[in-house]
Amino acid sequence: DSFVVAVVGATGAVGREMLKTLEARKFPVSKIVPLASSRSAGSEVEFNGEKVIVQELTEDSFEGIDLALFSAGGAVSEEYAPLAARSGCVVVDNSSTWRMDDQCPLVVPEVNPDDLDWHKGIIANPNCSTIQMVVPLKPIHDAAKITRIVVSTYQAVAGGGQKAMDEMTTQVRQMFNFDLESIEPKVMPYRIAFNCLPQIDVFLENDYTKEEMKMVHETHKIFGDDSFGVSPTAVRVPVYIGHSESVNIETEKKMTAAECRALLSQAPGVRVLDNPAEKIYPMPIEAVDEDDTFVGRIREDNTVENGLNMWICADNLRKGAALNAVQIAEELVKRDLVRVP
Ligand SMILES: O=C(O)CCCc1cccc(C(=O)O)c1C(=O)O
Numbered sequence: 001d002s003f004v005v006a007v008v009g010a011t012g013a014v015g016r017e018m019l020k021t022l023e024a025r026k027f028p029v030s031k032i033v034p035l036a037s038s039r040s041a042g043s044e045v046e047f048n049g050e051k052v053i054v055q056e057l058t059e060d061s062f063e064g065i066d067l068a069l070f071s072a073g074g075a076v077s078e079e080y081a082p083l084a085a086r087s088g089c090v091v092v093d094n095s096s097t098w099r100m101d102d103q104c105p106l107v108v109p110e111v112n113p114d115d116l117d118w119h120k121g122i123i124a125n126p127n128c129s130t131i132q133m134v135v136p137l138k139p140i141h142d143a144a145k146i147t148r149i150v151v152s153t154y155q156a157v158a159g160g161g162q163k164a165m166d167e168m169t170t171q172v173r174q175m176f177n178f179d180l181e182s183i184e185p186k187v188m189p190y191r192i193a194f195n196c197l198p199q200i201d202v203f204l205e206n207d208y209t210k211e212e213m214k215m216v217h218e219t220h221k222i223f224g225d226d227s228f229g230v231s232p233t234a235v236r237v238p239v240y241i242g243h244s245e246s247v248n249i250e251t252e253k254k255m256t257a258a259e260c261r262a263l264l265s266q267a268p269g270v271r272v273l274d275n276p277a278e279k280i281y282p283m284p285i286e287a288v289d290e291d292d293t294f295v296g297r298i299r300e301d302n303t304v305e306n307g308l309n310m311w312i313c314a315d316n317l318r319k320g321a322a323l324n325a326v327q328i329a330e331e332l333v334k335r336d337l338v339r340v341p
Helices: 013-024 074-086 113-118 128-144 162-176 210-223 257-265 318-334
Strands: 003-008 029-036 044-047 050-053 067-070 090-093 122-124 146-155 229-236 243-251 270-272 293-301 307-314
Touching: 003 013, 003 074, 013 029, 013 044, 013 318, 029 044, 029 050, 067 074, 067 318, 074 090, 074 122, 090 318, 113 318, 128 146, 128 210, 128 243, 128 257, 128 270, 128 293, 128 307, 128 318, 146 210, 210 229, 257 270, 257 293, 257 307, 307 318
Parallel strands: 003 029, 003 067, 067 090, 090 122, 146 229, 270 293
Antiparallel strands: 044 050, 146 243, 243 307, 293 307
């Protein structure tokens, strides 16, 4: 059977990727309903070779909608996701609003698909940096029990949306014209062109950023296990699309680099690119427009008992957001769960 599917935030960077992914994976859509703010309503998007008019999001937009993918910011999710669920529409929300709500499953289909079974109408899509980390770490955790994670992220500007990407373009152009004075950052705290910013989102009381603490809390919820620590540093780097992460883990049981490589070569959603002698390793420019999470630079960390280092890259708009949301929708269809209990 096929479904009436809404995309809320259809004109944003992630919303557009959601439409592209629904089409590319031939999700069974009987009717697509692109929704956005009054500002974007009236514009057109393409879907399955047809032009579709973007409609304005209102409280009765969800009548007759079976499934709604949200990526329109936390405030819209907070107000409209419960409305949608109450009118019998299953919501997959890409914002952080519902991720830590104990009535909402927080799901990466390769990692914890069974959590979908207890959804009450709203399912949360994790933060992009969390998704690409848990995909390879879950099989390792199952095999050797992770006791500690230290992660440093190198996050693309696309995570800040189209405006952030445009800001970097402007800065690069200005710098090539040696016009440095007029660089006035608006979306990001400082100039990002040829720079690194160790701040993504706001700082909290503990001097970590919201982005860093999302990786801690969301990883624990997705694994259903908070017995291990997560020590995060999230950094913005001058890359357009594709997040990279340097991950160091300690495990209870010893796992060699070779065993880790072999395990990840079989892991769902993972592609191992790891041959230093041939200069083979993941890079963000190679991860763009790919479904997989790429892992390389796998090596033992002999400064601790059972340590491993690895380097992980993924397209943050795709597996980091839109693809994961569509894969959740696919899993809901498979489990006949496109219905609000
Ligand atoms: O900047 C990045 O590289 C990733 C940030 C993603 C993001 C941006 C604004 C708001 C939220 C949010 O939902 O709170 C989120 C999120 O956690 O998905």
